[in-house]
Amino acid sequence: MREAVRIVEKALNDHDDYNPVDHAWLTMHLARNLAQVGELKRALELALDVAPIGQIAASDPTARLLSGIASDMVFSLSGWQAEDIASTIRARDTAASWWRSQTMTSGLAKHLETAFKSWANDQSVTWGGSDETWTKLRSATLISGHAADTPNWRYESSLLAQHILMLELESGQVTSALNLLRIGGLDTELKLVVNRILDRGPTAALEDLISRLDLTASTRDSMKCDLEILGLSAALLTSDVAGKTVVWIMSELEDPLERARSLGLRFLYAERLVTALARVYLACTPEIQAAVREYVGSLPIIEDQSLAHNYALLLRNIDDLDWDDDQIEVLRSRPEGDNCELRDELETLLASRDTAFRSELVARIKDGNVRALSSFGDVRDLSGDAAAGMITHTAAAVRTEIESARVGAYAYGAPSALERLVLLNIWHPTRAQWDPCIEQLSEKDSSPSQLAPGLQLLVTHAQRIPVDLKEGLREPLQRLSTTAPDERSPGSLFGSADVRGDASLLVASLFSDEMPAGYLLDLLRGTSEQVVGAVQIVANRQNESALPLLAVLATNADVEIRAAAVQALADWVSLGIGGTESRELLKALLDEPGVRLAARVTRSVGRQQRSRGTEYLMDLLEEHQSAVVRKHVSVIRRHWAAEEGH
Structure with missing residues (x-):
């Protein structure tokens, strides 16, 4: 974005023969880019310069469009100081904006028509047809982008990205759609998309995007999305990318206000940094993880609850056994004053490593102290x-x-x-x-x-x-x-x-002996929660003849039903039920796109006694693409080794 600012400034400075509308057009693009890199005062001044162009060249539709966009920027950057909302709305009402809206509406109407035909199972074929929704929405984004109209570009790009994603296209197109959401700062939609991809794939689209993210180049709109996507996709990060991300985050946390102010960020920047740190930690090398533990030991008193909540999340993601004795002593001698959420998590850690501290909690527990019980x-x-x-x-x-x-x-x-x-x-x-x-x-x-x-x-x-x-x-x-x-x-x-x-x-x-006939079938016809209950009933019966039913439920469109069926299969494999067929079915399901089902399997193994079946599952998942799954495997193996030591 800084490069875009440089290019537009050069274009303005190298020539002095632009007509007023062309000069206003370039100036508006400069203001747009300056706003993204945090130079809000200068962007506001330039927008004020452009706003009168609609009156200077009243017969030029481009001039009137630019005037409306400039007025909107002045209004949005002025905050509570903005005046005359009515004039801003009138300035936005131009022929060009009307045409863009008509184009967008036409694309959305086509999307609705196509969705209806799909719902109605229309079998007709249209020869020589094209994706009119994509064409119309893309046209609308080009109109807004060419006019430096960031608010409308963001909205239209969101619609275009959602349309692309719903088509279930190949990985490269999904990456492009993710990028549209990211650049536009559409964090709510982006979070939904990332979670779906982690559940169902294609994970290659996420891996491609996160491998190229550069937080130092994040803009006012994209920073929140960039931290969110890196955090949610942490299981897919390479150790190299994860390490660089964590080092950058710890550096930023030394003075988070500096970038928050320079970019004019509109969210709690420090809290988002700590959340991302907590999520990415598991994907890091042991050396970087050690640096994070040292960083936690050096933290000042955290009184703010939202910050304390996120640091507590980080502590939960660090294995208790990874802390060395010196680090535990540093945490034990920490001064009082931390918010209760962080203090409680620190007490939980100390109780797991310090017998004397754990004994001190007993008296509080006897008196009904719930926090002490949680830490115990x-x-x-x-x-x-x-x-x-x-x-x-x-x-x-x-x-x-x-x-x-x-x-x-x-x-x-x-x-x-x-x-x-x-x-x-x-x-x-x-x-x-x-x-x-x-x-x-x-x-x-x-x-x-x-x-x-x-x-x-x-x-x-x-x-x-x-x-x-x-x-x-x-x-x-x-x-x-x-x-x-x-x-x-x-x-x-x-x-x-x-x-x-x-x-x-x-x-x-x-009351298994008293279940009425058809009870299980009624559950299978019920809500998602009832079907999940039915899956667990089938799993608990341990009847191999139910394997085809679990196979069908494991492909259900509902994520929770699929996960319950996969977890049931994992239990069966651990217990040796279903033999080779159960193993092959589970392996085939884990080979499908998405990474979260594997985490359900490791949770299942964590509840079981060590057996040939659990060993098979750990071997199967030891090199899984998800860092979270690999961490689960490591923890389970460490637990097994500790049991053998006793």
């Missing part, structure tokens, strides 16, 4: 007295949630008291208090979002649920398995979880 780690290591104290406090918290739900009051974002109580009850059965759990599951006003974590934990540990408790769970679980989320209830204000799948799976686990 494996609750199976708690003493009976500490567990009993926390169970009593948590049971009271569950009953408080029940009373609040009855009057329509719900807490959002807090840790699940039900999940915590279930976890403690499972591993400390002699101190367990199950009645509050049944009461909350039975309460019709309970928010499904509050119940979901606890239900999922009950599913995981269904075999550990006491026999005398099962009958008390029957009625609430049967109700929950057939009750759809009520979007109108107060508990659904910020969205409501669909727990029918988890409740159905728990019913099947606890």
Whole structure:
């Protein structure tokens, strides 16, 4: 972009014989590029110079178009100081802008016609046809780009990129569409696209783009997108690119305000840098990772919660065993004052490495301190007295949630008291208090979002649920398995979880002999959550005849259903169920485009005992293209080695 500024400036300085409209056109392009490199004051001054051209050459449609674009830039760069919105709107209403809008609308209409025919399964063939949507939208972007109209170019480029991506074209075209979104600063759309590509491919398009990204050349519009795409695609980064990215980010974090001010960035730059650092860390070499750990040890006190939240994410991505004793001591001696999110994560790390520090948490846990329990780690290591104290406090918290739900009051974002109580009850059965759990599951006003974590934990540990408790769970679980989320209830204000799948799976686990005929088929015809529950029921039955069903579900368009089927197959391979057919099917699925299914497989292996099946899966994924998957494999192998050492 700096080069573009230089070229336009040279064109303006080398000639003094431009007519007023041509001079205004070049000046507007210079202003546009200056805004992208952060020279906002100069860009505003140039836009003010161009704005009168519509009156100077009132009969020239180009002059009137440039006048409207300049007025829009003046308005957008003036912020709350902008005046006379009406005149800005009038200046934008020109023949050229009308024509561009008509062109864009025509392209969108064609897109809708094509989408309808596809929906209606139209089998007709049009000979000699072309992609009119692409042609029209491309024309609109050229009109806006030629006129230095950045806001409209961004919008039209977004539409064009979305159209290209929906055509499922080859990798190079997908890369071009991603670039349009990136340059235009369309971070919301870009995030959706990157996540889909990571799920379904073509990952080569992302690899091509991220290998050529240069953060030093990022613009005012693209910087947020560039950090987002590098972070989300971190699993695909080469160690070289990841290392250079991390070194640059740590350098920027020494004074993030400098670039934020120079580019006039309109987002929390430091927070985005730390998020990207946390995501890219796993793709780095051990040497660069060591440098990051040293950097964390040198951090000043972090009081800002958003920054603390992102640094906590970074700490979670660093394996506890990677810290050396000196680094642990530095973190232990850190002064007080950090925001609670970072402090809690530091305590979790210290508890995992320091027996004395972990012991100090026990007294706080006995008094009901939830943060201390979170930092403590494996609750199976708690003493009976500490567990009993926390169970009593948590049971009271569950009953408080029940009373609040009855009057329509719900807490959002807090840790699940039900999940915590279930976890403690499972591993400390002699101190367990199950009645509050049944009461909350039975309460019709309970928010499904509050119940979901606890239900999922009950599913995981269904075999550990006491026999005398099962009958008390029957009625609430049967109700929950057939009750759809009520979007109108107060508990659904910020969205409501669909727990029918988890409740159905728990019913099947606890009362497998009483399942009515057609129960599984009803689930398979239900919502995504219900189908996922059905997949897990099929997997738990461990009947090899269900392999074709898992094969079909593993190709489902729904990402969660596909992932559940693949994870079920991974469980089967680990346990030796289905033999060669299960292995070959899973291998074929992992060879398909996308990288996230492999991460589901490594999570499955992490829950299983070491076996020939798990060894096969680790060998299969050891050289996977995803750095995250390779890290999972490394951690699992390290865990196996530690177990052998004992």
